[in-house]
Amino acid sequence: MDIALIAISARPLAASAARAGFAALSFDLFADLDTCAHTARCVRVHKKNGCAFDGDDLIQALHSLAPTGLPVVLGGGLEDDTALMTRIAERNPILGNAPAIVRVLKDPIALAALAAHLGVPFPAVTLEAPTAETFGGAPVLEKKIGGAGGAHISRRAPDDLSPPAPGHYLQREVEGQSLSLLLLSNGSAARIVGASRQWRSQDEEHPFRYGGATGPVALPEAFAAEMLKGALSITLACGLVGLVSLDFVVNDDSWFLVEVNPRPGATLDIFDTDPLPPLLGLHLAACGGKLPEVLPVPAQAHAAGVIYAAHDMVVPQDAWPEFVADRPPAGASVLKGAPLCTVRATGPTPEVAEARMRERTQALLRDFGLGAVMEPAP
Structure with a gap:
């Protein structure tokens, strides 16, 4: 084994590892067909709590299967x-x-203070009960830290x-287009990998659920220079290394930083493609100081959209089309609201690219009958 990968869904990391020629050991919550195909071993x-790691089970699996000292790359989750994370790093x-x-970056108060210090627009946040003046009458979001x-x-x-x-915070909601900027940093300098446009896959219970992304896209001309300056200032002030992404909301009049993701994320699907070298290889080199x-x-634009199960269901026996990733095996149970595939x-x-992706999504939903309700167990 060359490396271990840990994420809620390790497939994008695993695909990049395979592209780079690494023998990877992956740990995630799905072990789907694609992740298994891209790794030497998939766990x-x-x-x-729904869709989070059982930490004790993860540590036990890591200790059982990964040699002491085997390096780890963490994705989302x-x-x-x-x-x-500290328990993982001990070994x-x-x-x-x-x-x-x-x-620090996931502490909303700390990030707000850092953004204010660096002159980066950031929506007001609080950990306390709001007063009428806290958000000035603007709509408010509640988010998990x-x-x-x-x-x-x-x-x-x-x-x-x-x-x-408990464990949540309030943030002023800002309307606009969601954009994400992917950077590669060695702690003292950074390179721009690209920007992507994101959208929601919302239902009544999950109005802000991630739906997918397309890119590369250009940042809005009116704000591009400021956004790049803000992203680089946050990245370098924190000495971030490897692949990191910064999420923004942009409208006609303003832009705001809303989140920093200090690890490789979902937009690997957009950017880990020719003529770019394998992004996991670039991530490892940047962690070692090389850019x-x-x-x-x-060479082309790419789009990737997530399909969530509309009902409890059993994955059909049909062969998945070649444009589908994160494929669960036939017969697997997928609960309502859980991610099904990409x-x-x-x-x-x-x-x-986005229009083609949406056409394929509709065809897949129709042809596979993915709205079927799962039959109760006998």
Whole structure:
């Protein structure tokens, strides 16, 4: 084994590792067909609290299967449990940002203070019960500290002045387009990998759930220079290393930083493609202090959209189309609201790539009967 990969869904990391020629050991919550195909060994870890790691099960699996000292790359799903990150690092070094750095960036008050110090627009936040003046009458979101994927976000009722739930915070909602900027950093300098446009896959219970992304896209001309300056200032002020992404909301009049993800994320699906070198290889080199002089631009635009199960269901026996990733095996049970698979497409522009992805999604939903209700167990 060359490396261990740990994420809620390790498939994007695993695909990049395979592209780089690494023999990887992966730990995630799905162990889908694609992750298994891309890795030397794929381990499904027990879940708790819906879609989070059972930390004890993860540590036991890591100790049983990964040699002491085998380096680890972390993807999404651990930022809300930096104590678990610390447990991992005690035996297997993390090639990426340390738990202490992640803890600061996922502390909404600390990030707000850092953004204010660096002159980066950031929506008002609080850990306390809001007053009428806290958000100036603007709509308010409640978010889980360290949460990922957007399913943890809800909109507050206008007259709700109660404190956030434990482990949550309140943030002023800003309207606009969601954009994400992927950077490669060695702690003292950074390179721009690319920007992507994101959208929601919302239902009544999950109005802000992550739906997918397309890119590369251009940042809005009116704000591009400021956004790049803000992203670089945050990244370098924290000494971040490897692949990191910064999420923004942009409208006609303003832009705001809303989140920093100090690890490789979902947009690997967009950017880990020719003529770019394998991004996991670039991540490891950057963690060791090395950056490429320049990074090429992807030859085409790419789009990747997540399909969530509309009902409890059993995965059908039909063969998955080649444009589908994160494929669960036939006969697997998928609960309502859980991610089912990812649909991908390419095109000459982001708009064409996204349109093709949406056409494929509709065809898949129709042809596979993916709205079917799972039959109760006998």
